[in-house]
Amino acid sequence: MRIRISNALAVVAATAALALSCLFSAPVVARADGFDMHSVNIFATVLEDGRMLVSESRTFDFDDDVNGVFWTIPLGENQQGHPTSLEQVSVRATENDQQVNYQLVDSANNGDTGVYTVENDGDRVTIKVFSPHESGEQGSFMVSYIINGAVMAWSDTAELYWKFVGDGWTEPSHDVTLTLGFSGEAHDIYGSDGSVESKDWSSDELSDLGVRAWGHGPLDATVQVGDMGDPVARFTVPRVDSGEYAEARLVFPVSWVPDLQVSSSARLETILDEEAAWAEEANARREEARRMVAAATVLSVGSAAVLLVAAVGLRLTVFKSPKPMFQDTYYRDVPSDDHPAVISAFMCDGDVGDAAFVATLMKLTDERVIELVCQTRQKRGLFGSKDEDSYSIRLVDRARATGPIDIDALDLYFGPGAQNGEEVRFDGVRANADEDSDAYGERLDGFKASVGAAIEMRGLLRDSSHAFGLTVVVLAVVIGVASLFATIELETSVLALLAACAMAIAAAAVAATARRYTREDVELRARCLALKRWLEDFTRLGEAVPQDLILWNKLLVMAVALGVSDKVLRDLADAVPRDMRQDELGGFYYPVYWWCYPHGSLGSPTRDLSSTYGAISAAALTASANSSSGGFGGGFSGGGGGGVGGGGGGTF
Incomplete structure (x- = not known):
């Protein structure tokens, strides 16, 4: 119904904000199905004969039950046409913070543990590590081997050309680090006394020797040469996708691999030309990426800013309710002939709350359909009996209730088919609602539907801004999701993401809370506000109660519908001279006054009944629930691909 549109928009806006906040809190890179490799550390040492000792450590987080993990390392030829090979393969695992050596076996079965196999089919070497793990567990393994063919000696330089992470891994490799060192001359300094010390190369020293390094692959990876102590180079890659x-790729003096056969061909100029071309291509791609990042940042922040400005501007101009003609400070009459529950819901933008229900029962009391009763009964306890007061309502003349709102209110409190003379305590309703929440939920929906239908028939709360609000909310969600996508895929600034989403959410809130009511709506609202203001200021103004007590009684009901406090309600009742409202025995001439005062040891009956309505709403809700920062680094280029090694791996 139309009276629910504003609430629906508010819910959509809240949902959008919640969805965006949930996206903010989600990790930028989600864990893949099966396993996640969040740490890869590779240590490689080039030996004097050109072979290379490799130790590769990977930490796996398993999302499924596995029997183990495996590596595949391709075999082929290097740039000199020499075949590559692997030897001296070993495996270690970290178990209970201890390094455990695994045993090489010829064959193994799923379920075995602490063993590994090495299979060479001529094209590749497959290393299978048998170590069963359950979903949610973590495993760390180190595979060590010596690879032949990764290093080549030319007439003018020596060259290392090696894929240290291959394209065959089934999931991304995160936080990859390759630390590269040398043995022999590149590593040791021999003193005159025969002592040997490790050589700490500076970047300038290595540059003078002609040592240069390049990386190929993800453009956000980096290469460092020298200034690290013993290692010659370090390659760092944040993420290598499947x-x-x-x-x-590294060039260095041939003297560092004295036992490696030297080719008669020169190679250095070719290497430098290739790397220069690939670096130029990589720089062009980085520049293009920077332009894309800048454009995406401007687009996300700019579109959010435009949306916010447009939402604010349209709300202040086009989607603005007309100014009421009624401008008086006070209004001293019932604002309209509408049912008190309708007035209450109207002032709450269609929400049928406890004030609507209490005002309805007060109205029925004033019309002598029901009566409010304060009972005193004895309650037995561990230390004897004691008197206990409680409120109840007695059905006096059901036939007097003719309107659908009144009938549904009686059904909600007493239950369908209640007969005259039946009496139900407030706490009894609360207990029954807990026991039969489905039935009370249906009756509560019926009462709310009757109030909503009355508002619809009157043509109230016909907000013409709901399409505007919904459109802005949808656009805000699109901008937020697009900005998050740009942050993940293009690595735009997180600050830009937060700014764009903040402005998008603000625009959604501005639009979702916009109201453009009809002239009748704004006039009725102005009279209701002025009436509530007069009732709250009545005792301070020192005005006399109107001579028409029938009208005054209706205003007492209207005061509850408009949400005045219990104290204000008592003050309004006290404003009527005692002899005009009470007889000599303390009874009230007009039964509605029973609602204005506390009785016995009890508090205000209006507050107590509001709690009862809240208990019904909570029970109905239970029943319903039961049913239902960025940038690109330097160092790597996108070329290459000619190095030996590579391969991949996964789980089995």
Whole structure:
């Protein structure tokens, strides 16, 4: 119904904000199905004969039960046409913070543990590590081997050309680090006394020797040469996706591999030309990426800013309710002939709350359909009996209730088919609602539907801004999701993401809370506000009660519908001279006054009944629930691909 549109928009806006906040709190890179490799550390040492000792450590987080993990390392030829090979493969695992050596076996079965197999089919070497793990567990493994063919000696330089992460891994490799060192001359300094010390290379020293390094693969990876102590170079890659690779290329003096056969061909100029071309291509791609990042940042922040400005501007101009003609401070009459529950819901933008229900029962009391009763009964306890007061309502003349709102209110409190003379305590209703929440939920829906239908028939709360609000909310969600996508895929600034989403959410809130009511709506609202103001200021103004007590009684009911406090209600009742409202025995001439005062040891009956309505709403809700920062670094290029090694792996 139309009276629910504003609430629906508010819910949509809140949902959008919640969805965006949930997206903010989600990790930028989600864990893949099966396993996640969040740490990869590779240490490689080039030996004097050109072979390379490799130790690769990977930490796996398993999302499924596995029997183990495996590596595949391709075999082929290097740039000199020499075949590559692997030897001295070993495996270690970290178990209970201890390094455990696994045993090489010829064959193993799923379920075995602490063993590994090495299979060479001529094209590749497959290393299978048998170590069963359950979903949610973590495993750390180190595979060590010596690879032949990754290093080549030319007439003018020596070259390392090696894929240290291959494109065959089934899931991304995160936080990859390759630390590269050398043995022999590149590593040791021999003193005159025969002592040997490790050589700490500076970047300038290595540059003078002609040592240069390049990386191929993800453009956000970096290469460092020298200034690290013993290692000569370090390659750092934040992430290598499945299907991608990371490759290292290094040129260095031939004297560092004295036992490696030297080719008669020169190679250095070719290497430098290739790397220069690939670096130029990579820089062009980085520049294009920077432009894309800048454009995406401007687009996300700019579109959010435009949306916010447009939402504010339209709300202040086009989607603005007309100014009421009634401008008086006070209004001293019932604002309209509408039912008190209708007035209450109207002032709450269609929400049928406890004030609507209490005002309805007060109205029925004033019309002598029901009567409010304060009972005193004895309650037995561990230390004897004691008197206990409680409120109840007695059905006096059901036939007097003719309107659908009144009938549904009686059904909600007493139950369908209640007969005259039946009496139900407030606490009894609360207990029954807990026991039969489905039935009370249906009756509560019926009462709210009757009030909503009356508002609809009167043509009230016909907000013409709901399409505007819904459109802005949808656009805000689109901008927020697009900005998050740009942050993940293009690595735009997180600050830009937060700014764009903050402005988008603000625009959604501005639009979702916009109201453009009819002239009748704004006039009725102005009279209701003026009446509530007069009732709250009545005792301070020192005005006399109107001579028409029938009208005054209706105003007492209207005061509850408009949400005045219990104290104000008592003050309004006290404003009527005692002899005009009470007889000599303390009874009230007009039964509605029973609602204005506390009785016995009890508090205000209006507050107590409001709690009862809240208990019904809570029970109905239970029943319903039961049913239902960025940028790109330097160092790597996108070329290459000619290095040996690579391969991949996964789980089995």
